Amino acid sequence: MSLSPTFLLTAIIFTPALGALFLAFFNKKAVEPMRMTALVFTVVTFMLTLFLLNDFSAAEPGIQPVQEDGTRGVSHVWIESWNINYQLGYDGISVPLVLLTSFICMLAMLASWSIEKQVKGYLILYLLLETGMLGVFLALDFFLFYVFWEVMLLPMYFLIGIWGGPRKEYAAIKFFLYTLAGSILMLIAMLMFYFGSSNLPGGSSFDILALTQIGQGNVAGITFDRTVQITAFILLFIGFAIKVPTFPFHTWLPDAHVEAPTPISMILAGVLLKMGGYGILRIAFPICPVGAQYAAYALVVIGAVSIIYGAFAALAQTDFKRLVAYSSVSHMGYVLLGIAVWKIGEDSAAVGRDYWLMGMNGAMFQMLAHGVSSAGMFFMVGVIYDRVHHRDLNQFGGLAGLMPVYTGLAAGIFFAGLGLPGLCGFIGEVFVILSAWNYSPVLAIIAASGVILTAGYILWTIQRVYLGPEYKGPHAEAIVPMNYREMTVGAILLVFAIILGIYPESMFGIMRESMAYLVQSLDQGYQNYAAAVQSTSEAISGILK
């Protein structure tokens, strides 16, 4: 079966929104039918992304689909006067993330049965959120990207603010303000690019592909000069780093996670954080290679600090969910570290480019692995929270005897977070770490020491929650074994953690060519820039002579 690319991509993005519209006509008391309907829509979306995977050609490095005239992606005029297009496309970087999004949304919807308050509103917002996230991963027009980015923001605000825990207003506003601050920085950078590209044949553009070509010095006559690139990169980086989140922009995350309901935590950790990493890979690095190279060291430092700092902070937590939230900070540090290990030599060419490529691949893999493992961890926290309604790590214990299946699944998921070989967390972490020595031995050693701390906080958590003779907290009578719905979610996540862990090629195979192309073009882009600077200075000295 072959669908037109425009139709397929549009269907992927807007099927959840359609579901939201459909749900609007339900009686708000028909809770169960509404949940089933929403689930069906997320499943359909997931199926559609599988069609996308089917259409995707792993051998093609650039953006797909490739049209007959050679242009990439699909593009339709949206706002003509501003040269804004409804432009979509996918490559080996976005396809895995799109799959992850629809997959996690499906599972989180299964976990949403625990939501009992204002179900209709919840489901509608949930589906709108999914549309926003899918749109971000598929948009190729910066303006469209920005729109989806904001579309995702509002439902999230309400989902935390209405269905959250005791401090939900605080958390929701904190989340909103942080993200909005990031969006505004991104907006500034976007406008810089837009007005900087006015010499293009078609006039100023939001086209990410065109902007990338300019940024990498492949378009005659137009460049983003060094200052523009550095400024724009820093603005974009902060915007995306807030989302990732990296030290020191991470403090919204623990609060948001702690207050958000379980399925929303799963989405937040499983998908939303990846938008930051995706933004860096799709926009910040490609459009501003000079800025990226300028900031590379700082990025690696931030990555390494995030790993260690997040792990230490996790060690100190007594709130189960907060601990998992800090583990996300730590794990996402690997992503930044892997992306940024871009070392250049005297001639501006990358030194040990294969190691950088490995870091990039590892970072991308880490995003997917973390998507599975952290969603799983939050789900596991949610399962016990639904029963005993507290998260104090010092008031658990003995769950292994009371809920054996739950404990088994949770241990598997937590081991994935611990980076145990054979499970997904290992590959991403260790490949990133291995690639880092080439860039900076000291930072590599610091980052590698995270393995000790990670083992520390995860094992200590397992001991406090699952082991021991007796449950020590309140509501002991409410502890009942997992039901089948919960088991399904947990088991699916664990199975995927295992598959990714023992056969990482399943994901590397999809992303390999695109990653290689990205690294190669960034390297070339920086060299173009260096050559231009060289020839200018030669010309000037020639004139002076």
Added chain:
Amino acid sequence: MPTESIGNELALLLGIAWLLPLAGFAVEIFGGFLWPRVSRTAAYIAVACIGIGFLCSFTALMKWGNATDWVVLKGTDSHHASAGEHGGEGHGDEGHGDEGHAEEAAHAEHAEGEESESGVHHDAVATTFSGTMYSLGTFGGLEVTLDWYIDSLTLLMFTMVTLIATCIHVFAIGYMSDELTEDHVDHEVHTADGGHFHRPGRFYKFFSYMSLFCFSMLGLVLAGNIFQVFVFWELVGICSYLLIGFYVERKSASTAANKAFIVNRVGDWGFIIGLMILWTYCGTFRFVGEESTDGHAAKPGLFEMVRGNDGQIDVNEEEDVVYLRDAHGHRLEDPETHEPKTIPYALLIVAGLGVFGGCIGKSAQFPLQTWLPDAMEGPTPVSALVHSATMVAAGVYLAGRFYPVFTPEVLLTIAYIGCITLFLAATIAVVATDIKRVLAYSTISQLGYMMLGIGLGGWAAGLFHLVTHAFFKSLMFLASGSVIVGCHHEQEMPRMGGLRRKMPITAYTMLIGVIAIAGLAIPGTVIAFSGYHSKDAIVATALAHTNLNPGHFLLFIVPLVTAGITAFYMFRLWFYTFAGEPRDQELYDHVHESPWVMTGPLLVLSVFAAGCAIGGEQGFLYSMLSHSEPAGVATGVEAAAVSLPGHDLIHDVHHEAGVMALFAAVSGAIIAYLLYGAHVLNPADIQRHFTGLYTFLVEKWRFDDLYDAMFVRPSRVVAGWCAATDRVVFDGILHGACRAAINISKWDRLFDEGIVDGLVNLVGNVVFGIGRSLRVVQTGRLRQYIMFIAVGVLTLFVLLFAFFPKY
């Protein structure tokens, strides 16, 4: 010789042996759903998996032997020609009768091993085989794969591990049988209401973890690259964690499990650093290169890169770099710049130390030895399998396997670490009273011997001891398990005594183990148990090393003295437990010999503990091992700093060293007899005389306190700081900013309300006021309005005329 097919056959056999336990695990873990709690099915599956694994391994060993015409065991004649070309430097003219023969055979075969690796001489018999399973990821020119690597060491390890594991699995059917119930009472755990803890039995779970462990351990041995070793390294670590913490309700067990894993991770940090360096400079993890079809090593492996084809490190003294070479000994070049590929010598040392750091953690060497005694919280079969015979020996195995990458400096470090460890642990074992803890410290000490042997250049001696130790130590652990079951979970030796009358099989099989580890023998006869041969080999290496490097005499004195201490504490254990009169009559009355399912494995293992090293260095085991010896070990190394003894030097002092070691062992045994057997002296008196020392030893040299103060508490403090930084600094800034924004808005509001609105209101009020005052004129009377209009118009005209400019 169809070498490829034999290689694939071996890989298939070992692959089956490796994967069967995984399949077993996958089934057994669901035992709670599949079988009632009283069912032994899980154990039968586990035993079947590992038993078939043993058969496969043994078949593979035989096939390997047949395919190579048992060159290992034959004299030098058959392949002397090729040996003359390659490995001949070190042993041209020293013939030491029969022994020399065997050594030479080893050399000759070794040379062949190299050839087959490098793929030059296809007429020679291949003895090492390697290949790739599948790729984990490819990044440009870099590829991370899972490989297999089979040589005689791999085969021996497989056979040893599967054999011992089978015995221990069978033993565990008996040992764990109290788990075969719906209502297991754990007497060590108390509930809040003061009663004992009740839970369903977890028989199946124990066996599923054991199967997972066997899979991981065999994977570690089969691994063909160092990254893969790391993968399985972590997996055996987590199995160890699960098994130590098997009694999850016991706080002590879960804490010990955490400690084991986290301390191991400290070592693994070093391991990762080593991996990073090697990966960055060598670009491969494989031990040996891939052979492409045309017979050229397409990509050399780590061993060839560092050691070339002659076992030497190609150092550029001026720049302090090491040239990386291929299997033919040619220096590697960068394909683009044509500059030679090098690695700084210092980094090669760091890489070696890093990887060895992993070995320190796994093999519980100083300074990371503290986890192993605590690991005795696990069920005794776990201690026997994981924490004595296999997993902890993996560190030694890796040190041996990775020997070619270690520089002399690293080897010296290994030797000293081993030396410190073997002494330190032995001293603690002397004062320990828990039967399993004595064995645990003894294990640490023996692992120290192995490390020492490897570090001193006695490659085969170290690994020889690994295998013999695996047999006698697993035997002793199982015997202690039998004692523990017999005494109803009493582990304190002071409460035992005289048990040999009630449990003779356990007592005398244990005695075999004790004699083996102590290294007792009757010189000049065949009556010599395995430990005698292997410890002898290490002590001889140490003596030869000291003769070459008199400055490092401690590396000989300490192990020699410790050999005496070893004999002392092991005989102490035996006398304490089995000899004399019962010290606790009530306990003694309930003691019983264990059922056959437990004593059977004891008997099997005691046969191997006694006889596996039969023939000593001319025997099968040693010959097989030394066949895999890396190039250059046999000849020794002469260097200004530290020389390593070659086989001939070691052989020269072998007899001398053997006598000394035997003397030490006999003295230790006699002292133990005097103190604990014949009661000529009272140990309590001696204890009183050395109270300070005694306490220091009982407190395990205070390492736990030290580490707690140095690492555990500080890291919690730092963790507290980080969390506080988030709360106080980052959130503080954010809250401050928010507060500032709110304050600004408040001022803004005041400004708006007070000034802006005030002005507006003022204007409004004024207008309103005027309006109000004007209201009085709004009378509605037409005549009055006309009068206003008339007056107004009149006024305007007046003004017009008054002010209008006149022309």
